[in-house]
Amino acid sequence: xxxxxxxxxxxxxxxxxxxxxxxxxxxxxxxxxxxxxxxxxxxxxxxxxxxxxxxxxxxxxxxxxxxxxxxxxxxxxxxxxxxxxxxxxxxxxxxxxxxxxxxxxxxxxxxxxxxxxxxxxxxxxxxxxxxxxxxxxxxxxxxxxxxxxxxxxxxxxxxxxxxxxxxxxxxxxxxxxxxxxxxxxxxxxxxxxxxxxxxxxxxxxxxxxxxxxxxxxxxxxxxxxxxxxxxxxxxxxxxxxxxxxxxxxxxxxxxxxxxxxxxxxxxxxxxxxxxxxxxxxxxxxxxxxxxxxxxxxxxxxxxxxxxxxxxxxxxxxxxxxxxxxxxxxxxxxxxxxx
Amino acid sequence: xxxxxxxxxxxxxxxxxxxxxxxxxxxxxxxxxxxxxxxxxxxxxxxxxxxxxxxxxxxxxxxxxxxxxxxxxxxxxxxxxxxxxxxxxxxxxxxxxxxxxxxxxxxxxxxxxxxxxxxxxxxxxxxxxxxxxxxxxxxxxxxxxxxxxxxxxxxxxxxxxxxxxxxxxxxxxxxxxxxxxxxxxxxxxxxxxxxxxxxxxxxxxxxxxxxxxxxxxxxxxxxxxxxxxxxxxxxxxxxxxxxxxxxxxxxxxxxxxxxxxxxxxxxxxxxxxxxxxxxxxxxxxxxxxxxxxxxxxxxxxxxxxxxxxxxxxxxxxxxxxxxxxxxxxxxxxxxxxxxxxxxxxxxxxxxxxxxxxxxxxxxxxxxxxxxxxxxxxxxxxxxxxxxxxxxxxxxxxxxxxxxxxxxxxxxxxxxxxxxxxxxxxxxxxxxxxxxxxxxxxxxxxxxxxxxxxxxxxxxxxxxxxxxxxxxxxxxxxxxxxxxxxxxxxxxxxxxxxxxxxxxxxxxxxxxxxx
Numbered sequence: 128x129x130x131x132x133x134x135x136x137x138x139x140x141x142x143x144x145x146x147x148x149x150x151x152x153x154x155x156x157x158x159x160x161x162x163x164x165x166x167x168x169x170x171x172x173x174x175x176x177x178x179x180x181x182x183x184x185x186x187x188x189x190x191x192x193x194x195x196x197x198x199x200x201x202x203x204x205x206x207x208x209x210x211x212x213x214x215x216x217x218x219x220x221x222x223x224x225x226x227x228x229x230x231x232x233x234x235x236x237x238x239x240x241x242x243x244x245x246x247x248x249x250x251x252x253x254x255x256x257x258x259x260x261x262x263x264x265x266x267x268x269x270x271x272x273x274x275x276x277x278x279x280x281x282x283x284x285x286x287x288x289x290x291x292x293x294x295x296x297x298x299x300x301x302x303x304x305x306x307x308x309x310x311x312x313x314x315x316x317x318x319x320x321x322x323x324x325x326x327x328x329x330x331x332x333x334x335x336x337x338x339x340x341x342x343x344x345x346x347x348x349x350x351x352x353x354x355x356x357x358x359x360x361x362x363x364x365x366x367x368x369x370x371x372x373x374x375x376x377x378x379x380x381x382x383x384x385x386x387x388x389x390x391x392x393x394x395x396x397x398x399x400x401x402x403x404x405x406x407x408x409x410x411x412x413x414x415x416x417x418x419x420x421x422x423x424x425x426x427x428x429x430x431x432x433x434x435x436x437x438x439x440x441x442x443x444x445x446x447x448x449x450x451x452x453x454x455x456x457x458x459x460x461x462x463x464x465x
Numbered sequence: 466x467x468x469x470x471x472x473x474x475x476x477x478x479x480x481x482x483x484x485x486x487x488x489x490x491x492x493x494x495x496x497x498x499x500x501x502x503x504x505x506x507x508x509x510x511x512x513x514x515x516x517x518x519x520x521x522x523x524x525x526x527x528x529x530x531x532x533x534x535x536x537x538x539x540x541x542x543x544x545x546x547x548x549x550x551x552x553x554x555x556x557x558x559x560x561x562x563x564x565x566x567x568x569x570x571x572x573x574x575x576x577x578x579x580x581x582x583x584x585x586x587x588x589x590x591x592x593x594x595x596x597x598x599x600x601x602x603x604x605x606x607x608x609x610x611x612x613x614x615x616x617x618x619x620x621x622x623x624x625x626x627x628x629x630x631x632x633x634x635x636x637x638x639x640x641x642x643x644x645x646x647x648x649x650x651x652x653x654x655x656x657x658x659x660x661x662x663x664x665x666x667x668x669x670x671x672x673x674x675x676x677x678x679x680x681x682x683x684x685x686x687x688x689x690x691x692x693x694x695x696x697x698x699x700x701x702x703x704x705x706x707x708x709x710x711x712x713x714x715x716x717x718x719x720x721x722x723x724x725x726x727x728x729x730x731x732x733x734x735x736x737x738x739x740x741x742x743x744x745x746x747x748x749x750x751x752x753x754x755x756x757x758x759x760x761x762x763x764x765x766x767x768x769x770x771x772x773x774x775x776x777x778x779x780x781x782x783x784x785x786x787x788x789x790x791x792x793x794x795x796x797x798x799x800x801x802x803x804x805x806x807x808x809x810x811x812x813x814x815x816x817x818x819x820x821x822x823x824x825x826x827x828x829x830x831x832x833x834x835x836x837x838x839x840x841x842x843x844x845x846x847x848x849x850x851x852x853x854x855x856x857x858x859x860x861x862x863x864x865x866x867x868x869x870x871x872x873x874x875x876x877x878x879x880x881x882x883x884x885x886x887x888x889x890x891x892x893x894x895x896x897x898x899x900x901x902x903x904x905x906x907x908x909x910x911x912x913x914x915x916x917x918x919x920x921x922x923x924x925x926x927x928x929x930x931x932x933x934x935x936x937x938x939x940x941x942x943x944x945x946x947x948x949x950x951x952x953x954x955x956x957x958x959x960x961x962x963x964x965x966x967x968x969x970x971x972x973x974x975x976x977x978x979x
Contacts, residue, residue: 331819332840332841333836333839333840333841334832334833334836334839334840334841335839336819337819337820337825337829337832337841338829338832340814340818340819340820341814341818341820341829343818344814344815344818344820344821345810345813345814345815347810347811348810348811348812348813348814348829349829350793351793351803351805351811351812352793352797352812352829352830352883353793353794353796353797353798353830353833354794354829355794410817411817412817412818412819
């Protein structure tokens with residue numbers, strides 16, 4: 128019958144394939160060396176950790192996005208959830224006078240709840256993923272302004288009802304965003320590493336991750352194989368919402384106030400990180416390691432260019448170039464025909 | 466296109482094509498004359514579809530020449546092949562036209578998309594569509610949306626369009642795979658008329674019955690080369706032997722009535738309101754096939770047993786206890802497994818997804834039981850997959866191969882292996898031999914029959930020949946009700962086909978459309 132299929136041995140991976148697989152790692156190494164050469168201060172540990180700290184929120188949000196993407200969905204609301212979390216955390220401490228731990232719990236619960244709402248809209252009501260999360264994105268962008276009448280939240284601010292807020296940011300809360308472990312590793316970097324490790328383990332090493340991907344690949348096949356596909360999709364959004372609120376908490380503790388414009392570019396950056404991740408190891412699918420590396424890649428590039436005095440307004444352009452390149456690498460260039 | 470009989474329209478010489486290390490075509494030669502219907506036969510992976518793709522311009526050959534009406538041609542795109550007069554009707558009928566457009570618009574699609582005038586009025590479209598429809602005596606309401614058409618009707622639209630484009634070569638890829646017998650007859654009548662008018666037709670099919678009805682000549686491909694050619698009357702057993710490189714004894718297992726205990730039973734089942742209620746008992750170790758036309762209710766019965774649909778009336782029992790599933794998860798827990806039709810849509814994952822390998826595909830439904838703590842151990846999956854690869858003769862390099870690297874028959878073996886990897890009570894197979902070549906079919910049948918200790922198998926197939934090859938007992942589904950196949954013991958194939966045909970003539974007038 129198919130004699131050729133049996134007799135031929137597996138082709139040795141070509142140079143092009145290997146190159147595509149590790150392209151982003153090589154580029155990252157080249158960038159590090161290049162920026163080091165151009166600006167020796169680039170490579171000192173304080174700067175490298177500040178890069179990681181800068182990308183940690185985007186990476187955490189991106190992990191959530193990549194989990195929803197792997198289950199065949201897409202969470203557009205992560206930026207708004209993070210922004211609302213900044214406002215909610217500030218409101219909880221400044222107006223409701225909660226302490227750091229109560230605030231953490233409240234905000235994470237809020238993120239999970241928003242994820243649940245997204246998920247229910249999608250699997251119960253039947254709204255397509257993109258549209259459902261787009262509408263919650265709008266809803267939250269507006270909702271976060273209402274309790275304070277559209278103003279940022281700071282200690283001693285005037286509330287819409289004329290009274291003055293009496294609470295303040297809990298100093299313990301600020302450690303999350305500003306503290307460093309052993310005075311070197313910023314806590315956000317540690318949070319990012321823990322989130323990435325847990326999410327990587329969930330998605331790549333457990334049967335639950337396998338089912339998330341199976342649902343994204345062929346929902347009918349997963350359903351017929353007995354997987355509770357709706358529950359999985361619901362969970363994907365709950366995880367994404369919770370991670371987004373965690374990202375928001377980090378922003379709040381770093382900024383130390385409820386800034387209405389916080390998290391403006393977070394959605395696009397997180398989505399870009401997840402998409403750049405497609406190219407990492409030539410996986411052509413969302414994956415956690417790729418997303419984190421995608422975020423770091425963009426962070427290193429922006430930091431290096433800033434050190435070389437590239438103007439701030441070129442940043443979005445640079446991100447766009449990286450994204451286009453990564454996607455071309457994933458889907459187009461030299462892809463073998465099947 | 467004026468063409469005297471016996472004039473060679475298309476001639477393919479020493480065509481070669483490799484995909485990486487795989488040689489899909491290794492010097493194939495083929496000649497089709499004007500007014501001739503040539504059947505192209507071959508097992509999956511023999512190179513049929515590669516040859517079709519080269520002729521229709523989707524891919525280009527590595528070496529060799531194509532002569533069209535005496536001139537050397539090469540096509541860079543399907544559009545060029547079409548312009549040169551080679552029309553292809555693909556197996557997937559949803560690609561035969563554009564959903565959302567009417568029949569009339571679809572018939573005139575070529576002109577709408579390219580060569581026609583800039584201004585299009587509904588009236589001129591209708592007028593032109595009528596002319597095109599008349600070319601093959603197509604009688605369809607011109608205002609109907611393409612999406613509401615049956616597969617057979619979609620196919621006829623594609624053929625009409627090819628004729629209107631003055632094609633000199635018509636390639637049909639598995640055209641009857643989704644047609645009922647009467648629809649196929651109608652297609653054959655159209656093809657005979659086209660043949661009269663001098664069009665050269667290349668007809669690809671697995672179904673020997675169809676080929677016997679219309680082919681003038683059969684050409685058999687194996688390993689990328691033409692290994693045999695048969696003139697009318699075509700000796701199909703020799704052709705099949707040439708296809709698979711060995712003879713196949715179509716031994717029927719029917720005959721011995723099982724006395725094993727009843728494992729599952731269906732009582733007073735009514736699939737749709739108004740249908741005649743029926744009973745069915747499945748005994749332990751038994752393989753039962755349900756045959757009948759598309760839309761007669763075979764799939765519905767299987768889906769109801771698996772918990773994807775509910776019956777209008779009636780009840781199931783499994784091991785003597787009432788059985789009513791609320792979905793696949795519950796069914797699988799209780800050992801009721803189903804292989805749905807169309808394996809890519811129902812069972813397989815795209816290659817970039819983790820778990821799309823042979824090992825992952827087999828493991829998917831068993832993950833909760835194999836890995837109760839949630840942590841995957843790939844060695845376990847690989848072990849099961851390696852065992853299945855050996856037992857079913859799956860042609861693959863390792864358990865890590867993704868399914869798109871395998872031929873249709875081997876893909877189906879993997880899907881079967883998935884459901885044989887756990888203890889089974891009732892195995893439901895819906896069209897398990899769809900797009901599977903004869904050799905792999907024999908392997909699948911052996912695997913189905915060998916695993917029959919203590920479980921029952923219920924197979925739905927619209928191909929009576931397949932039913933005879935695999936089953937102990939054959940039932941006919943007609944108007945959503947089950948009947949014993951008349952005289953399946955002595956008459957064999959003829960008797961079963963007879964009882965299905967008589968069902969078809971009745972079902973076609975009143976039956977549902979899909």
